[in-house]
Amino acid sequence: MNVIVNRVAEFLKRFPPFSFLEKEELFLVAGQVEIHYLEKDRIFFHQGEPARPNFYVLKEGTVHLVETSPKGEEIREVCDEGDVFGVLALLGKRPYLLTAKIIENSLIYAIPVAIFEKILEKNSRVALFFAAGFAAGQVVVRQDLSQGQKARNELRSPSNDHSLLIFTDESSLKITEKVLTCSPEWSIQQAAGLMTEVQVSSIVVCDSNHFPLGIVTDKDLRTRVLAKNLDPSSPVQKIMTSPVITRKRREHFSNLYLTMIRNQLHHLVLTEDGTDQSEVKGLISDHDIFLSMGNSPAILIHALINAKEVSEMRGIRDRAEAMLKYYLENEVAMDFVASVMTEINDVIIKKAVKWSQLQLKIEFPDLPEIKFTFLSLGSEGREEQLLRTDLDNAIVFEDVPKELQEKAKSYFFRLGESVIEALLACGFESCPAKIMANNPDWVQPLSVWKSYFSQWIVTPTPEALLKSSIFFDFRAVTGNPSLAEELSQHIFQEIRKHKSFLGFLGQNALNTPPPLGFFKDFVVEKSGEHRDRFDIKARAMMPLTDLARLLILSHEVVGINNTFHRFEKLAELEPNYTDLFTQAGTAYEILMRMRALEGLQQGNSGRFLNPKSLGKLQRQLLKNTFSPIAELQQIVEIRFQLDYFRR
DSSP, rough: HHHHHHHHHHTTTTTGGGSSOOOOHHHHHHOOOOOEEEEETOOOOOOTSSSSSEEEEEEEEEEEEEEEEEEEEEEEEEEEEOOOOGGGGGGGOOOSEEEEEEEEEEEEEEHHHHHHHHHHHHOOHHHHHHHHHHTTOSEESOOOOOGGSSSSSSOOOOOOOOOOOOOOOGGGGGSSOOOOOOOSBBBBHHHHHHHHHHSSSSSEETTTOOOEEEEEEEIIIIIIIITTTTTSSSSSGGGGBBBOOEEEETHHHHHHHHHHHHHTTTTTESSSSSSTTTTEEEEEEEEEEEEEHOOOHHEEEEEETTOOOOHHHHHHHHHHHHHHHHHHHOOOOOHHHHHHHHHHHHHHHHHHHHHHHHHHHOOOEEETOOOOOEEEOHHHHHHOOOOOBOOOOEEEOOOOOOOHHHHHHHHHHHHHHHHHHHHTTTTTTOOOTTTTTGGGGGEEEEEEEEEHHHHHHHHHHHOHHHHHHTTOOOEEEEEEEEEEEEEEHHHHHHHOOOOOHHHHHHHHHTSOOSBOTSSSSHHHHHHHTTTTTTHHHHIIHHHHHHHHHHHHHTTTSSSSHHHHHHHHHHHHHHHHHHHHHHHHHHHHHHHHHHHHHHHHHHOOOEEEEEEGSSSSHHHHHHTTTTTHHHHHHHHHHHHHHHHHHHH
16 A cells, blocks of 8 residues: 555656645645546546545546537647646535546546645645636646646646746735725715725725725626616615625735635735724735736736736736746746747737727827737747847738828827837837837838838848848737738738749848858857857847748748747658758757846847857857758758859
8 A cells, every 4th residue: 555655646746736745745645545547438527517525636648628518519628647637626616617538548646625725724835836726717737827828829838847836925915904995884986986086996894893894896886886777876885795704914825815716706805813803904906916926927927917007017027037037947948938928028018009099099089990900020020039128010000091091190100109118118128220110110001011021022132131031020919910911911922923032032041151160169259349259149040030931931831930930830841851940940949048048147138148158068059059050051052043143
């Protein structure tokens, strides 16, 4: 028996939250585990079935969690080794939201809720792990909390590191000390008026001793007053939620949050002794919890979505930088890291656009709704901007009648100005070439954008080719994506008519030779402030970016902007060169990691490395990334007959 318990413990300790347990706790849990062997095509539990007194860890096999609706069945989650599911049992006796289908013969560990609840009370890290998973809307709790959040297409980190959640200490938890209160006799209108004046989303209803009787929130005003056409002169006690759930002001952070999770509370009232028979001493909201829970992707993204001011977004983006440093130093896969940082940047842009639109409604009240899309360009367009380096972006709006053209242009220019102002306030840098949405050249209707690209393709001057390297990597971040799609189709139509353009792009991709000199040393800058430094962007990353773009354009592949994803697709399209394209994609990921780490360490863009400061292994790793550049350049030279361009 001890042998089995040891094996169960050895398996569990590889995965969070069990990796956070003390040895005694781990063996206590392992000793209580029930082992289920289930054959393929069995149903483990059904949607709507009451939750059992266990939750589950998949040891071997595959389990699909399926949602059944009038439209049919939809796979919501695929459980892999170490994934924790059936966790709603931890929140009380609730029916299962999904059906668990056994896809392959599976071995499942069932862990009694009763024994684990005791651990939750004592081990704050375990409690926070589950709390954050529930808060992110997860039905499967796993090491990467961005799984349940929209942090790109099924974001997944192959890292086995169990500390991808970085929690802050409890001193950072923001608790509202001055709680807005009123007596039960107040009218609904009085209470709502005070909430509006103070700009808060809740008011606690108290008796004459300042003991809490109930709570009224914004949601109550919508659902219990407006939706039911209730007379606003009615007493506030008629709509308050009562009795009110309370906890002690000094109670442990994890217990406070689990109380909110279990009871589905957005606000928790804190009193002197933790009961409703003592004075109100504070209030905590789910938004406050999210802001204090640290630097996991799900938490940061949620905090950004709920941010009320630009300064708040700046602070959250600063925290994302700490998360980025942790990920890079712990060798988390670059694909995952880039996706997370892109999603964070995108949320900031979307919020900035939304706020700017609200402000401009006052100035442009009569302007009809006009379709537009905000484009990210360059590295952010390729989903590769890890650091807050210079911005490249633009606005495309639909063509409007002549009488609206000037007004529309003015509106979208003002929109671009406001968005860029917010992004700069969040710590991003201004583009030296002014390729930003606050430059009127890059705020244009669709027809003008089409003419821009046509001109660059038909007349590929050096300046046009430079613009192509930035603008051809556009990506719609917010607004109407159909405009970006139409622009993409236009570009491919033009390239089909002017195939020589690819030759010019190819020649441009060959302009930067492989970055090693005759004596196999790094080619460094010869003068200026970066003398004797290696330009990792211009000499290593840009050649790979340019080559990937050229080759993917030649295959007319739409919708893949990211450089290592482009190489991944090219490996699929050209099986004869699979190894080379795979090597090139890996090389690019290594270069991204090295540049970002340099930037974080030096507090700059990370573009210029000092080769002498690199260790022997780092130098060799960097040199290894150069080899695919020369091979790819040779292929491009032959494929696009670039000898012709030199005659």
